[in-house]
Structures are given as structure tokens and as C-alpha cells.
Amino acid sequence: MPAQPTDSPVSFLRLFWRMGGWLSLIPLVITLGLTLASHLTLGLADRFDTEGRETVGTVIDREISISRDSDGDESRSYLLTIRFDTSAGREVVTQKSTGSTFYHEHDIGSDLTLWYLDSDPDRIELSRGENRTASTITQLLALVFGVLCLVALWFPARRAVAALRARMYGAEETARVLDIQRSNITVNNHRLYRLSWQEKSGRRGQSLAYRREMLEPWQPGSAITVYQGIKRGWWSGDVGLR
Numbered sequence: 001m002p003a004q005p006t007d008s009p010v011s012f013l014r015l016f017w018r019m020g021g022w023l024s025l026i027p028l029v030i031t032l033g034l035t036l037a038s039h040l041t042l043g044l045a046d047r048f049d050t051e052g053r054e055t056v057g058t059v060i061d062r063e064i065s066i067s068r069d070s071d072g073d074e075s076r077s078y079l080l081t082i083r084f085d086t087s088a089g090r091e092v093v094t095q096k097s098t099g100s101t102f103y104h105e106h107d108i109g110s111d112l113t114l115w116y117l118d119s120d121p122d123r124i125e126l127s128r129g130e131n132r133t134a135s136t137i138t139q140l141l142a143l144v145f146g147v148l149c150l151v152a153l154w155f156p157a158r159r160a161v162a163a164l165r166a167r168m169y170g171a172e173e174t175a176r177v178l179d180i181q182r183s184n185i186t187v188n189n190h191r192l193y194r195l196s197w198q199e200k201s202g203r204r205g206q207s208l209a210y211r212r213e214m215l216e217p218w219q220p221g222s223a224i225t226v227y228q229g230i231k232r233g234w235w236s237g238d239v240g241l242r
Helices: 012-018 021-051 100-105 130-169
Strands: 052-068 074-085 091-098 111-117 172-187 190-198 204-206 223-228 233-235
Touching (some): 012 021, 074 100, 091 100, 172 204, 172 233, 190 223, 204 233
Antiparallel strands (some): 052 074, 052 111, 074 091, 190 204
């Protein structure tokens, strides 16, 4: 539920969150997930370097798995079932997901070179170093989302700092409410609104977003307190009174 206008001084964290700081959680979670996946894949790549064994296997079955998401978009997984013998004479049958090109290049009965782990023969590579390559790509993706996370942190943090500086050090002025304007933000199927005002200098400003009923006490023509920042004024209902 959106916060309510307040006269109490608002903390940096609360302003940061209300100004969109919560959006940084999305790239942050993705970054952490990709970092973990990269770490696990790199560990698997190291194991293949240490105990990987090369052999030749035979394709004994092929399958295309088709799934659809909630929007009806289709995705396909290309699966090969492969049989091979380890150096210890053990027969192993395992299923491996591949790319579409590799899948169509190998019919049932065709042979292919693979690498398996001595301690876990069901784990195989169909191209040497594929896990290390996957780890590198995942690391790069994690770096990209890490940068996006920093950007998502910086913008609301900069606005929150500007609002707090205005409340603490900016000139205190009286402005007149112009209107309660509909915003583009919806929370829990409820449209949010912003208080619009005009300052003595003629400059106009808008509040953060609230439920309409929260702004009803400030009708057009009402006087409100605004603290002047470098680039804009900030309503006391957003940042609290000095």
C-alpha cells in the first residue's frame, strides 16, 4: 500500500524506496542468481579438467520437448539419449540437452565424441570445455545485470538525497495547489495520483504518487509548504516538515 503524506521527517531509506529504489531488487536478484550459477558451472568445469575422460557414445533416442508459457509462446528443448562405456567397463545411458543444430546433425545410431566424469559418469560434455564457456558467459551476464543494479540504485538514491537536502537546507516557501493529477502508476489495481502545485516564482511541481483519497484534503487553491532544492521544489507531505 502506498505511503501517506506526512509531517514527520521522512528517512532516506523510505524516500529511496518510494522513489523506485525497490526496482533495484530485480537486477540484484538476477545478478546473485547468475553469480551463483557461474560459480557452480565453473566448479563443474574444473572437475572436467581434473577427471574428465574422453570416449565415444552412440545416440539411442532423440526427443523434442515443447512447452508453452502463460502467453502461449512456445519453447523447445532438444534432447539426445546417449549410451557409452566408461574406462572401467560400465555401460552408461544418459540424456543430454543440446542445441537444435547439434540435435539435427545426430540421428539415432550415430556416434559422437563426449567427455564424462570418472566419479559421476552421468555428467557429460559434448564439446570440450562447454561448462567453462557457459561459466564465462554467465559471468558476463552477471556483470551486465550488476551494472544495471548500480544504475537502478543511483537514480532513486540521487533523488532521495536531493529531497533530504531541500528539507534540511532549502528555502521554505508556500505554494498553491493546482490539481490532483492522475499518474501512470497502478498498485494493486488502484490508480495513484500526484498533487500538482505552483510556486510564487511560477514554477510548477508534482508530489510523489498516492491513493487519491490520501490527497483529498489538499484541494485546488490550498496552501502547502514546499522546500526548494537545486532543480525543483519538494512538498512537505513527501519529505516531512523541517
